[in-house]
Amino acid sequence: MDVRQVDERASVIDITGELTGDSEQTLAEAHDAASAPATRLIVLNFSGLEYMNSTGIGLLVTMLIRAQRQGQRIVAYGLDEHYRQIFSLTRLDEAIGIVGSEADALAAA
């Protein structure tokens, strides 16, 4: 996972490969790296996601709670139809905004 600090208020985490229970520490470290004191928006880029199981979805929930505690919003882009359906099934899309592109996500900052 790569972390890009766009400006002092927004960061992007590029999620690549698999998102499973093995990703717990990596995702937590990526969130830490993405979080500066003034960060208010975390953008998750899922365009490199290849595999996600239900534990992976759980990691996103716990990351969301951590972000909310720090006063951050989370927005996602790059989800294909399959992963959009999983966000809908688990009702994660009610808490994480899904947009079409990084530009749209950053516009939410």
Added chain:
Amino acid sequence: MSLEPNATPPPSTVPPAAPRSDADAWARPIARLRVDAAAAGSLPATVEGRRLAGPLQGFGQMWQKTFRVRLAGAGPEVTPQSVIAAWKQHFPEFWPSGNTFYAPLAGIRPGEVGLLSVKTAGPVRLHTGVMVTYADDESFTLMTPEGHMLAGWITFSAFRDHDGVVVAQSQALERTSDPLFELGYALRIGHRANNRFWEQTLEAVARHHGVDARCETTVLCVDRRRQWRYAGNVRHSVAFRSALHAATTPLRWLRRSR
């Protein structure tokens, strides 16, 4: 070209590992749950037409509860895949006595709905259900509908520990659904009952594989905040319909005996 039995094939002939796919493991999204067939003793009305509710839609504090048993001493035929296959097949049998899981006819498969009935500290049995949202060879996940005591999901999995021993695990990410059940959790009654339920279940899984093991429990509070905007979930609570069902049981007996 032939290779000696123990020869290592040249790199160019090693087929690349096929990328894993989760396409068939997830259920399709649904607007409302449907119960196609209900076993005697279940109460499908507590599930029919309800939406799924995850840990983000519940009321109470959010908990991550992990229950594990190490299958140390199990035979070599016991693998993570065989543990999950047995767990899917015998899921209702592993529950503590007095509680019933009405497994879906098609088994534990993505999209299937199972009904359940669990005993409580009082005279009323709680009737509700779950949907299988994810299932593969190494894990499966059940998610709760609106009205269930808990809003969240629980994942059953098996894996090899660092020393090669197979571990069976269930991990829940959940909140209580409404203030009524949260009160029970705040008083620790709900926590104790819930933890004991899954500890007994995991120990039954271990016994099935010939292992007498104690369950290790780890409880982590993920979010201390209560979500007051979901306090209205209480209107869906299965406690009311289950209590009504219990209160009208004598009437149903009379009707059947006429």
